[in-house]
Amino acid sequence: MAMYERLYDETEQAKVRFVGFISEHGRYDFGIVYTNMFFGKPLVVCMQTGRSSLLAQDDIENLEYLQKLYNLRSIEEAEEVSIFFRNSLPALTLEMEAESS
Template sequence: MSLYERLYDEAEQVKVRFVGFVSEHGRYDFGIVYTNMFFGKPLVVCMQTGRSSLLSQDDVENLEYLQKVYNLRSKEEAEELAVFFSNNLPGLTLEAEAEH
């Protein structure tokens, strides 16, 4: 009898972007993994803390979510990241972006 039931086991070549920037509230270093998995949502990893999340444009607008998932100290930090992510994360799935 198997100890677990495999839900998926996929391998793919992905695009990864590393971005670092400084604002008046701090320094940020992110790895953004663009994948065909997870409905086209990129995996955004904070390189300083290791915290990560799948983020869509809708998620970016939720400041409380950003503050919680990336353990931000203030709403102002969440607002800065929301602006950055809204300008740097795809609004479409990876396949749809490749067509444009």
């Protein structure tokens, strides 16, 4: 049996939000897990593709990254998703980052 070193094994009550919306470019369904783990970054799961990522503000602003990450068809779709995330995900503050350290 291979030896391994456990990095973490935490249990927490997390807030989960499911949101779906439609625009002129498509339909989007996301599960958003708000947690104290991972420096306060929410875990965002695309319910259509199953792709997930921890998202920070700089990720939200990077349209090419969002397009590739969630398999979006165009930069216009990435812009719509970016706008949604900017309005829906909490911005990390220095206090939050310090508390997570």
